[in-house]
């Protein structure tokens with residue numbers, strides 16, 4: 001059987017997440033230092049003070065995510081995850097997902113954490129304002145965010161609760177279909 005390969009479209013989506021959400025200092029590799037920067041950014045958005053419970057929880061979550069990422073992706077164990085290592089790990093995750101295996105726990109931790117980060121009001125729903133606030137802080141334009149939200153919420157007809165978010169999240173990473181709503185979850189158009 002031929003080795004499983006991601007499509008170019010899937011690779012683009014998966015590298016977008018590497019570049020925009022994980023490699024915070026933009027030096028081309030993911031390290032713990034990137035998580036420290038992300039922690040500052042996210043705690044800044046929410047005004048979570050250093051030492052507060054929210055801040056401690058966010059840091060603990062990032063530690064779990066980094067441990068998971070290292071374990072699954074850092075093949076040569078140099079405490080850096082390169083784009084190549086990242087794509088290799090995702091090839092395995094997508095292949096497993098297509099065979100019905102759920103995403104690894106640390107990725108679900110990240111997904112749930114992002115949901116909580118975006119849901120600033122804490123009502124377990126993400127609205128367009130909350131979405132735009134967070135994604136513009138990651139460099140997306142306001143109009144891109146609004147267009148993306150419009151698309152993945154089906155023009156506002158789908159409420160973005162945790163389970164809808166999970167469906168879109170998985171679709172983003174796994175789907176080869178350029179028309180899938182999940183493709184828009186990270187505020188970017190890829191075609």
Ligand SMILES: [Ca+2]
Pocket residue numbers: 022023024025026027028029030031034
């Ligand atoms: Ca980096």
Ligand SMILES: [Ca+2]
Pocket residue numbers: 073074075076077078079080081082085
């Ligand atoms: Ca490495």
Ligand SMILES: [Ca+2]
Pocket residue numbers: 119120121122123124125126127130
């Ligand atoms: Ca909300």
